[in-house]
Amino acid sequence: MKNRKAAFAATFTLLASSLVTAIAQDQKNTPPAPNPASSPNQQLAALAVPANSRPASTDKPSSPPEAARASGIHDNRALRLEGEKRFQANCGRCHMAPPKFPPRAMATILRHMRVRALITDEDRRLILRYMTE
Amino acid sequence: MLKNHRGWLLLATALLLQALPTGQVFAQSSDSPPPNTQSSYDQSQDPEAIKPVPVLQTSAAFQTVFDAGETHIHPLLTPVLLVPFGSRWLFEARGTFESDLAQQPGVSGFHGVVQKEEEYAQLDFIASPYMTVTVGRFLTPFGIFNERLYPVWIRNLASDPLTLPIGIGPSNASTGAMIRGGFKANEHFNINYAVYYSTLLTVSPMDSNRFAGGRAGIFIPKARLEIGGSYQHLLQDDHSNLFGFHMAWQPPKLPLNLRAETARSSVGSGYWVESVYGLTQVPFAQNQLRHTQVVARMQQFFTGPVPANSVLPVNTNMFEFGVNYYFMDGLRAMSSYGRQFAPQGNGNVWTLALTYRLVTPLGRGEVQ
Numbered sequence: 001m002k003n004r005k006a007a008f009a010a011t012f013t014l015l016a017s018s019l020v021t022a023i024a025q026d027q028k029n030t031p032p033a034p035n036p037a038s039s040p041n042q043q044l045a046a047l048a049v050p051a052n053s054r055p056a057s058t059d060k061p062s063s064p065p066e067a068a069r070a071s072g073i074h075d076n077r078a079l080r081l082e083g084e085k086r087f088q089a090n091c092g093r094c095h096m097a098p099p100k101f102p103p104r105a106m107a108t109i110l111r112h113m114r115v116r117a118l119i120t121d122e123d124r125r126l127i128l129r130y131m132t133e
Numbered sequence: 134m135l136k137n138h139r140g141w142l143l144l145a146t147a148l149l150l151q152a153l154p155t156g157q158v159f160a161q162s163s164d165s166p167p168p169n170t171q172s173s174y175d176q177s178q179d180p181e182a183i184k185p186v187p188v189l190q191t192s193a194a195f196q197t198v199f200d201a202g203e204t205h206i207h208p209l210l211t212p213v214l215l216v217p218f219g220s221r222w223l224f225e226a227r228g229t230f231e232s233d234l235a236q237q238p239g240v241s242g243f244h245g246v247v248q249k250e251e252e253y254a255q256l257d258f259i260a261s262p263y264m265t266v267t268v269g270r271f272l273t274p275f276g277i278f279n280e281r282l283y284p285v286w287i288r289n290l291a292s293d294p295l296t297l298p299i300g301i302g303p304s305n306a307s308t309g310a311m312i313r314g315g316f317k318a319n320e321h322f323n324i325n326y327a328v329y330y331s332t333l334l335t336v337s338p339m340d341s342n343r344f345a346g347g348r349a350g351i352f353i354p355k356a357r358l359e360i361g362g363s364y365q366h367l368l369q370d371d372h373s374n375l376f377g378f379h380m381a382w383q384p385p386k387l388p389l390n391l392r393a394e395t396a397r398s399s400v401g402s403g404y405w406v407e408s409v410y411g412l413t414q415v416p417f418a419q420n421q422l423r424h425t426q427v428v429a430r431m432q433q434f435f436t437g438p439v440p441a442n443s444v445l446p447v448n449t450n451m452f453e454f455g456v457n458y459y460f461m462d463g464l465r466a467m468s469s470y471g472r473q474f475a476p477q478g479n480g481n482v483w484t485l486a487l488t489y490r491l492v493t494p495l496g497r498g499e500v501q
Contacts, residue, residue: 086354089354089383092357092390093281093352093359093381093383094281094282095287096459099462101492102186102494102499103180103183103499104184104186104496104497105185105186105492106183107183107184107186107217108185108186108187108188108215108223109188109215109492111185111215111259112223112225114315115223115259115265115267115313117281118313120262120315120316120317121316122262122317123323128180128181128183129180132180
């Protein structure tokens with residue numbers, strides 16, 4: 001009985017101390033909040049759709065090639081950042097971050113994880129893009 | 134004994150040969166962000182256009198367990214085969230080859246038999262972004278441990294939770310059909326669900342019970358918090374209901390992972406809570422500590438009114454502490470100490486283990 005109480009107390013202390021330490025470190029390391037306007041989820045959801053199936057933008061009907069290229073780079077960067085975020089949020093739920101596998105193997109693994117871990121289709125697209133870049 | 138040795142030799146040879154055709158194997162990373170590898174492709178290409186290739190993933194473990202004065206050696210090999218068809222189909226199967234080698238009175242050395250099991254073999258059809266239909270033999274989605282955390286390269290402690298046998302059937306799997314999916318409900322959370330039916334199968338070791346059930350969960354990506362519940366109704370024996378709840382939380386920016394599960398049934402009830410803390414933010418000895426994680430788990434099991442062989446026969450409490458170290462991608466050393474409290478006596482369980490996981494594309498992995 002005494003041993004049981006001691007083990008219970010030790011486990012509880014370890015769980016509680018890891019939580020308190022983590023929260024303390026989180027408060028210490030929290031960076032300034034990002035500008036929410038710079039990464040709206042609606043834009044990223046639209047970006048997650050394959051580029052060739054997206055409707056053309058109506059804001060700038062005739063962009064010059066340089067602007068289009070710059071816009072494409074911006075899109076790719078935003079997609080990569082969002083893909084990394086989704087990757088950390090979804091894959092880290094169960095296991096450590098895996099490395100990048102060859103693209104065709106990655107496509108299979110993500111199809112498997114869509115079924116196994118029930119990640120959303122949007123998350124799968126973004127993670128696949130991130131993991132195959 | 135010789136036969137067993139020959140069996141393991143064959144398995145080891147098969148494992149080595151598996152790596153030869155492509156000349157490359159890819160293993161799990163420890164904690165760092167995914168590095169750029171040699172497998173990049175033209176970024177202008179749509180990732181959706183990538184044609185998937187069959188993949189063989191193999192995890193292996195060598196565990197030594199000191200349980201109440203007895204030493205057991207558990208070699209384990211688990212191949213997972215993934216074969217995609219077209220853009221919507223996937224066949225997946227997992228087998229296990231394992232043994233429990235122990236010393237026998239009057240005989241030197243460790244002895245045991247190799248056990249082979251087909252854990253699941255299922256065909257998935259991705260019907261829509263919201264729904265996947267699965268038929269065949271599949272892991273029963275009751276709670277999260279059986280489906281997601283069971284593989285030896287994923288779990289943080291070598292032993293199973295005491296409540297694992299509750300709700301997953303006699304061989305951890307169901308035989309029948311399932312509908313499942315995950316979708317974004319709004320900007321703040323996703324919903325995932327699984328509904329299944331399993332038929333009675335008495336062919337060991339692929340036996341399954343007749344039951345129907347479901348699991349639903351909510352995942353809040355911003356908080357990295359998932360909570361959910363499971364329900365199952367037995368369509369045989371006592372026709373009882375089973376309930377379960379699960380929680381998983383990984384605070385953003387923190388190397389902390391909290392998971393918990395509870396299960397209630399007529400054969401028994403209980404819960405487990407697990408905390409895993411990676412020492413990546415400790416300000417000293419970074420080279421060593423960033424590969425290290427500390428694990429603690431507490432669990433309780435209470436027997437139910439209906440006796441069953443699949444669960445413990447007496448009320449049991451267990452506390453476990455572990456330290457894991459990642460040597461390199463996929464190669465991990467595990468160590469743990471557990472203290473088990475039961476009416477017939479208390480006991481210590483020490484575990485040492487090595488786990489490894491590798492991925493082999495069965496074909497050309499690069500995009501042409």
